[in-house]
Amino acid sequence: MxxxxxxxxxxxxxxxxxxxxxxxxxxxxxxxxxxxxGAALRLFALVFLTAQLVFDKEVRxxxxxxxxxWVLLLIGVFGFLLxxxxxxxxxxxxxxxxxxxxxxxxxxVDLVTVALCHKKLYATDWLGTGVMLLGVLFVLGVDFRGMExxxxxxxxxxxxxxxxxxxxxxxxAQTHPQTDSDMISYYNNFVVLLLxxxxxxxxxxxxxxxxxxxAKLWPLAVLGGLAQTGIYFxxxxxxxxxxxxxxxxxxxxxxxxxxxxxxAFLGEALTSSKILGILIVLAGAxxxxxxxxxxxxxx
Numbered sequence: 001m002x003x004x005x006x007x008x009x010x011x012x013x014x015x016x017x018x019x020x021x022x023x024x025x026x027x028x029x030x031x032x033x034x035x036x037x038g039a040a041l042r043l044f045a046l047v048f049l050t051a052q053l054v055f056d057k058e059v060r061x062x063x064x065x066x067x068x069x070w071v072l073l074l075i076g077v078f079g080f081l082l083x084x085x086x087x088x089x090x091x092x093x094x095x096x097x098x099x100x101x102x103x104x105x106x107x108x109v110d111l112v113t114v115a116l117c118h119k120k121l122y123a124t125d126w127l128g129t130g131v132m133l134l135g136v137l138f139v140l141g142v143d144f145r146g147m148e149x150x151x152x153x154x155x156x157x158x159x160x161x162x163x164x165x166x167x168x169x170x171x172x173a174q175t176h177p178q179t180d181s182d183m184i185s186y187y188n189n190f191v192v193l194l195l196x197x198x199x200x201x202x203x204x205x206x207x208x209x210x211x212x213x214x215a216k217l218w219p220l221a222v223l224g225g226l227a228q229t230g231i232y233f234x235x236x237x238x239x240x241x242x243x244x245x246x247x248x249x250x251x252x253x254x255x256x257x258x259x260x261x262x263x264a265f266l267g268e269a270l271t272s273s274k275i276l277g278i279l280i281v282l283a284g285a286x287x288x289x290x291x292x293x294x295x296x297x298x299x
Contacts, residue, residue: 016230044225057139076191131284138277
């Protein structure tokens with residue numbers, strides 16, 4: 001059973017993130033507001049996270065984080081900014097360009113791993129990462145011929161940078177003895193919920209019509225909140241166990257599952273391009289997984 005723990009944690013992370021994105025898309029489309037849908041999902045996530053802390057009798061630890069609390073708040077701010085910058089990019093740019101640029105966080109993580117963390121990455125690691133990225137773009141249906149460059153595309157790079165910074169901040173915060181994954185999750189979600197709520201107030205996003213739509217779709221919002229809680233649970237624990245660049249590569253498998261969810265529940269088509277992309281992603285993943293045998297690493 002112990003041998004299955006790591007694969008199950010990775011699978012749980014991928015499933016949680018895939019379900020969350022699918023539900024987010026449905027709620028954003030139904031409400032016409034990213035901030036309103038985001039606030040609803042984070043609100044239900046807060047309910048689940050609070051219940052988890054109560055069950056584990058860790059509520060009191062929320063107020064005993066010391067100076068680490070500032071790092072936890074910063075993680076929440078970056079969590080909000082990565083969504084905000086992505087939305088600003090999509091508002092002024094193209095979907096294809098945005099999808100491609102947001103995936104550069106994987107390359108940013110690799111660069112930080114080598115330059116700042118002084119970890120060794122082999123040529124096969126870079127090759128496998130590039131192959132997986134190419135496959136992901138095929139799976140996501142990126143139109144390379146229709147890609148256009150706009151000044152607002154810089155927002156996508158800022159979003160990817162926030163994702164990268166957040167991952168390393170989370171891993172750093174986990175070194176504090178009283179700051180476990182659940183503490184980071186709670187602070188992160190609370191800050192993002194607060195900022196989403198403030199955004200709703202400033203933009204007037206919570207109109208009676210949107211509230212009525214959310215009221216009708218509350219079971220879906222609850223499931224989305226549960227999926228968000230799953231992301232916190234599995235993603236943060238995987239970050240503690242694996243290197244950041246490895247976790248990011250595992251997440252590149254997520255579009256494959258999202259693709260099948262779209263086919264099964266959202267009426268999307270499984271095209272030959274997507275099938276080719278899936279095969280390319282799996283080929284890149286195989287190259288990464290075989291690194292220890294290729295380079296004769298000793299565990």
